[in-house]
Amino acid sequence: MTALLEVEDLRITFATRSGTSHPVDGVSFSVARGELLALVGESGCGKSLTALALLRLIPPPGQIVPGSAIRLEGTDVLALGAAELRSIRGRRIGMIFQDPMTSLNPVFTVADQISESVRAHQRVSKSAARVRALELLQEVGIPDPVERLDNYPHQMSGGMRQRVMIAIALASEPELLIADEPTTALDVTVQAQILELLDRLRAARGMAILLITHDLGIVAGRADRVAVMYAGRLVEEATTAELFARPSHPYTKGLLASVPRITGAVTRLQPIAGTVPAPTAWPAGCRFHPRCPASLPRCADDDPPALAVGDSHRMRCWLAASGPS
């Protein structure tokens, strides 16, 4: 597999009254063609900002720090001018968000909004764009697509709106779809529908997906690889089977022990002590050390680099240096 997207040492800075913070601080990963990479973490870990940075959509006063690199098949995304950026945004990289109601325009019909996306990327007539919109609605599994074309967003359920958002993103046949918590606002049965749709589209189109989520459950059995984020950094990265079989970073282990299970014996949950620190107050050394049950004396001062745990399995933890746990 060749790398479609490469992110190297991505740092994002926010200058605020309470000081400068780096909510994303040295993140590197790559996504191959057709691959599904899951970026997992809790609120405030920087996963959504990382996604926005890929399309250069960081809201001010946030900035990408010089020295960061984002490459789409070798093209330096951070060096592009406005016109060239448009040829990537929404065209080669599509994006869907958690809340489809706020991303859709309430005063335009579904047909208008999908056609707009079609015509932004292809020179076609309005009627041809409408035909394409209908095909896309069918592809994302909306029942009665002919009638639904002239619906407004408020006439649809949350699951349908997310399907419309996916249709808009697909209009340009992107090579990479960034899905930022695409099912978090949906009920579980609707979540299952949308995830099944994403799986199907990925298989049919060979489209790569960067799935951003807090839910390890939707990652298992879906993602090819998983990257776990904590406090602005990737703390562990591995293939999905490897990560769930041998979670190694104490944070990843803690997350897995916190999730209530639907099968097996009911035992007391083992939560991670404390809370995620704010980006303005990240501790020195390993950022997880104040909450870590396995921390060593050096963890308070020495920031661990990404160390190999096994084949294509890395983590930022000194335990990796002391051999397998």
Place this chain on the structure above:
Amino acid sequence: MSAPLLEVRDLVKHYKATGFLARKTPPVRAVDGVSFTVGTGETLGLVGESGCGKSTVGRTILRLQEATAGSVCFDGKDLFALDASALRQARRRLQIIFQDPYSSLNPRMTVGDAIAEGMEIHRLAPRGEIPGRVARLLEEVGLDPAYAARYPHEFSGGQRQRIGIARALAVEPAFLVCDEPVSALDVSVQAQVLNLLADLQARRGISYLFIAHDLAVVRQIAQRVAVMYLGRIVETGPTEDILARPAHPYTQALLSAVPVPDPTTQRLRIVLPGDPPSPSNPPPGCPFHPRCAHPDKDARCSSDRPLLHTLGRGQVACHHAARTP
């Protein structure tokens, strides 16, 4: 067996349409005949998706909204027959915590004042003893007693939920309605709050009505579970029975949609078609029949509404339900 602490019988809550089309618009049948009991020191999980009426059940029990019909018997008293002052007395024993601790705490009240308010209203302690009691409550929910002087905005979501719990406990309730108390929290914090609720129950013998959409969370905390669909309970019984061998096709689908953080488990995935129907225009017969994939589905399902009947240790409302041994 002694009488249950709380007995809800045939609870109905309809919302009438207002405005000039009101006479033509059918009422929204948010809760349409719900009955259950909760014993002392017991937790009943009330599970369902958005709009199934589970939160309305919780609110009508406390008379935060007046029910359309039915009765709620708490501690031998008919709550719906109480006058305002008797209701206030009853509410001391019957408290509620909400999903969103951000909006349920007064931002201009210190945490200490918010916790003390209920004790003052019900004159539970002389003024001089109140600060000591507030400090003990903060400790009991795992917070620093010094936080009493701070304001809600200074706390994280998990800490605010702990404050909400301390506030409810201040009046020494026998029964706590927990309306999606961990849905807005990150997994690691969710586990902390679930453990806290379990500890408080073990220590104080409080009963919970635990309203949630997440079956895995309910499994962690509830001895019995009731599954709601479109304003009615479709299946109820001991949690272990219902989750190990769900009998109602809706419970089966809901369970199969729960994401499991383990890529090695092979599970049957039932993806339900469509969205739940509107509670103002429920389908005739079984409310679930338009989405049901039961192999024995027949004409009776679309004409006769199935009533809850006993099956094993639980009850189920389905013409064709059978619990495999």
